[in-house]
Amino acid sequence: MRLPSLSWMKRICLALTLLCLASFFLPSPAQKQCSTALVAISYLSFCLQTLRRHKDELATQHHGFSAELNQANAQNVLIAYASQTGFAEQIAVKTAQHLQDAGMNVAVSSLAAIKAEILSKTSRILFILSTTGEGDAPDNAASFTRLLMSQKIDLSHLHFAVLALGDRHYQQFCAFAHRVDLWLKHQQAHSLFDMIEVDNGDEAALRHWQHYLGLLSGHTEMADWSKPAYQEWILTERELLNPGSLGGPAYRIACIPARDAGSGEYIWQAGDIAEIGPDYPTKNTSEERPALPHREYSISSLPADGKLELLVRQMRRPDGSLGIGSGWLTAHAEIGQSIKLRIRENRNFHTPSQDHPLILIGNGTGLAGLRAHIKARAARGHLRNWLFFGERSEAHDFFHRQEIQDWQACGVLSKLNLCFSRDQAERRYVQHALQEQQADIVAWVEQGAAILVCGSLQGMAEEVHQTLSNLLGLDKLEQMAESGLYKRDVY
Structure with a gap:
């Protein structure tokens, strides 16, 4: 029977x-x-x-974290995990502890306990999701997948982020997390930042997650969960790019390896990240102090340039003191001094292997990641490149002006749209230029163009994403993201 x-x-x-x-x-x-x-x-x-x-x-109750949040509050965060071996659960607890230490109200729950009514009352949720086998959901996510993801729910009030845990040896890498991410977007939920994929417990990817937790909580000085294996580099150049600007000072920073550059650890691609290990402004050998947390910057050069370049905005805290990473690179470290640096591969911001036309969109120091891609395209002879760049003032904030104008003159940039927000009475940003160029953008996309976005998450990236959704259609934009033709490096 x-x-x-x-x-x-x-x-x-x-x-x-x-x-x-x-x-x-x-x-x-x-x-x-x-x-x-x-x-x-x-x-x-x-x-x-x-x-x-x-x-x-x-x-639903880990190490003192409650199973529910009793009231709507800007400091409330729900953390939901789907775990097969317990690793996602461990990361959920670490995440909760990090946010709680930053003063936020945190709840931790298995994905099995997440129902529609919980999502309807939650304003912010972090998903930490494993994928098992060939793209399957963990056992404790079965009810969420079967009962909840089959529904159409209005989640336009919800802001979320996804940490995807998987193994690249499997063909369907992080497939379950991708399905959840796509379902949430179809329910009109808003992503706090782009999904982070972790291959086999990769510590660098987990530090990237922790980097965003610091931005989310407003406390960016928490100790790293794991210390990066830094290499030694030498700070060789520091150039102020925007003298007279009303905005924060922005610097071009250049470093070279302290030893033989023939090693493979000094090779990177356009789109990769430099993890910096800041140091204290002054040495005090009589006092042992904890290591400062790492900072991440988009690399703006290529190995062929003979140096690793960054574009760093000097940040100041409310009390006037300099930020940990930007202060170290733009003020405290001396030219010729040793710098702790590690190159981290960032596959999520690499361009497609084929020669697609490329639309590059960025603002401020986000030009760094786009600059490396334009350099790489020029080296390969790929000339259908279109740059949208926004800053405050053309007179003071046109970073790498001569280089960009040279690219335009020789045809590396076939189209260039600049938006300087303070140069006219009405503020003008890159999303406004995108709207004005709708017909050409649609035509480029129909011809197979890829789109790269680099810059500030709050404001620019959100507005650009919404504008592209309106111009191309949300389904088309998601289709491009799935096929690697729409990528972002936002912070």
Whole structure:
């Protein structure tokens, strides 16, 4: 007989009932043996049920984190995890601890406990999702997948982020997390930042997640979960790019390896990231101080340039003191001094291998990541490149002006749109230029163009994403993202 679709506990109860009925037809000795077995099985099922209840309680209450948030609050964050081996659960607890230490109200829950009514009352949620086998959801995510993701729910109030855990040896890398991310966007939820993929527990990707947690909480000085394996570089150049600007000073920073540059660890591609290990402004050998957290910057040069260049905005705290990373690179470190630096591959911002036309969109220091891509395209002879760049003032904030004008003159940039927001009475940003160029943008995309966006997450990236959705259609933009033709490096 085939049992209907029942939970394992209901199956045990049904089996016990059938066994009890059958025992009435057995001889007395057999009845006694059967009764003994029934007592043992009943006790076992009770223990299993108790254990399962205990696990469910643990799944929604970790190390002092509550299972729910009682009221809507800007400081509230729900963390939901789907874990097969326990790794996603561990990262969820670390994430919660990080945010709680920053003063935020945090709840941690297994994905199995997330229902539609919870999402309807939640304003911010972080998903930490494993993928098992060939793109499957973990066992504890089955109900979420079957019951919730089959529904159409208005989540336009919800802001979310996804940390995807997987293994690139499998063809469907992080597939479950991608399905959840896509479903949330189809429900009109808003991403706090782009999905971060973690290959086999990659510590660099987890530090990237922690970097965004710092931005989310407003506390960027938390200690790193794991210390990067830095290499030694030498700071060789520091050039102020915007003298007289009303904005914060922006510097071109150049470094070279401290030892033989023939090593593979000094090779990078356009789109990759430099992890910097800042140091304290002054040395004090009598006092042992904790290592400062790493900082991340888009690399704006190529290995062929003979140096690694960054474009760094000098940041100041409310008390006037300099930021940890920007202060170290733009003021405290001396020319010729050793710098701790690690190159991190950033596949999510590499261009497609084919010669697609390329639309590059950025503002401020986001020009760094776009500059490296234009250099790489020029070196390969790919000339269909279109740059949209925005800053405050053309007179003071046109970073790398001569280089960009030279690219335009020699045909590396076939189209160039500049937006300087303070040069006219009405503020003008890159999204306005995109709207004005709708016909040509649509034509380029129809011809297979890829789109790269680099710069500030708050404001620019959100507005650009919404504008592109309006110009191309949300389905088309998501289709481009899935095929690697729409990529962002935003911070």
